Amino acid sequence: MYSILVADDEKDVVSLLKDYFEMNGYLVYTAYNGIEAVEASSRRPDVILLDINMPELNGLEVCRRIREHVSCPILFLTARVEDSDKITGFAAGGDDYIIKPFSLDELGARVAAHIRREHRESANHNVRYFGSVTIDYNSKTVTVNGKEVDFAKKEFQIIELLSMEAGQVFDKERIYERVWGYDAEGDSFVVAEHIRRIRAKLSKCGEDSRIETVWGMGYKWIK
Secondary structure, three states, X not given: OOEEEEEOOOHHHHHHHHHHHHHOOOEEEEEOOHHHXXXXXXXXXXXXXXXXXXXXXXXXXXXHHHOOOOOOOEEEEEOOOOHHHHHHHHXXXXXXXXXXXXXXXHHHXXXXXXXXXXXXXXXXXXXXXXXXXXXEOOOOEEEEOOEEEOOOHHHHHHHHHHHHOOOOOEOHHHHHHHHHOOOOOOOHHHHHHHHHHHHHHHHHOOOOOOEEEEOOOEEEEOO
16 A cells, blocks of 8 residues: 655645545545644655645745655645746755646546656666766666765656667657656756756766767767
């Protein structure tokens, strides 16, 4: 049984979501403010639904506080969202945005998709070597000349996507959709910023040329 934490200061919303997800076989934890959400995250749910506008701590602050200790998908609930809000939310460690009012069935499908993505495991130990770079897809680690490089979750997912199809060009919109799980148009600023960070970390270790920009088309991983 998968578990889900629903954190929202609107009790009617929490009650509605609790009933819906329990009816669909989930174990549901609830929280009505940011402090309770932080405490409830210690139960290690498989996914977290986090309202942005909560008392005590807002959803973004909660996400920042727990992200280092919680690896599960975090989906923000919000009445509206601009591109700048998305960038802030993704930078805080969020994985998706759900706009209120939402369809329960669509929300359920998104939650299920995130859980499937999170729990999808390779049958075999999967390691690939690219010059001085070693990528372990099971442990989600990257080493350069034997030294592990610390990548954030989304940074590693971009590395994984590009390196698993080394030589293939991915445009920004496709990277955005595959990594963030959105069907909507990709946000090229978010993708470009994550690519910049990846390159900077690799360059610091002396590995300067793994991700190539194909002008007017996107990015590719060099074999």
